[in-house]
Amino acid sequence: MPDKDKTDPSEDGNRARDGQDGAEAAPKPRRPFDRGFGVVAALAVASGAGVWVTKGPETFLRIFFEDLGFAAELLPKIAGGIILATALGLALPRDKVLRLVGPDSGIPGLVIAALAGALLPGGPAVTYPLTASLMAAGADLAAAVSLVTGWVLLSLNRTLVWELSFLPHDLVLLRVLITLPVPVLLGLALRWLRRRRQEARS
Numbered sequence: 001m002p003d004k005d006k007t008d009p010s011e012d013g014n015r016a017r018d019g020q021d022g023a024e025a026a027p028k029p030r031r032p033f034d035r036g037f038g039v040v041a042a043l044a045v046a047s048g049a050g051v052w053v054t055k056g057p058e059t060f061l062r063i064f065f066e067d068l069g070f071a072a073e074l075l076p077k078i079a080g081g082i083i084l085a086t087a088l089g090l091a092l093p094r095d096k097v098l099r100l101v102g103p104d105s106g107i108p109g110l111v112i113a114a115l116a117g118a119l120l121p122g123g124p125a126v127t128y129p130l131t132a133s134l135m136a137a138g139a140d141l142a143a144a145v146s147l148v149t150g151w152v153l154l155s156l157n158r159t160l161v162w163e164l165s166f167l168p169h170d171l172v173l174l175r176v177l178i179t180l181p182v183p184v185l186l187g188l189a190l191r192w193l194r195r196r197r198q199e200a201r202s
Contacts, residue, residue: 077125085129085136092137101134101143103191107184113143114183117150121157141194146187153179 052060101109120127131144139147154176163172 081125081129084126085133088130088133088137092133094138097134098138101139101147103140103142105140105143107188109143110146110184110187113139113146113187114150114154117147117152117183118154118156120151120155127151140191142187142190145190146183149183149186153182 048060048064051063099105101113105112117127120130127148131147134147135141135144159172159176163175
């Protein structure tokens, strides 16, 4: 009769591999504070200390409470942006997002992303959550870069309302023409770099 205490070594090996695969597949816990937060916090503390030493505690407290009020005004916008990003990431059809601005969308996908960024009427509280939601729905990093760059350089709202109101129209036209291909070029450069990295790994 076979010994029940003895087990097949292959079964032990399979269980060990399964345990390793499960450990590798488990998502890494997300840190509440990343390195970027640490850098910003360190700069804020250093700046506050500099104001305290050079301008005195009264000036420091005045600026501190002014900035605290600004942060209180900004928090609802940030919360709304987070809700927007979460909702859009779940609502957007992934197959259409992949087809329009996915990694295989080519130059037309980058043009669509840059055009969307140029037409966005809102500020950072709208643009960045929308970009994050598109990436969650299937857009690649290159399309996200094109969208944000299009918003920064080619914002229709900023160009019409602000630039044309204060600057000569020929200067505005020249600036737009110079920066027009930049979002697409940055997206193409990013896809090329990622392709080269993948080829180097393989």
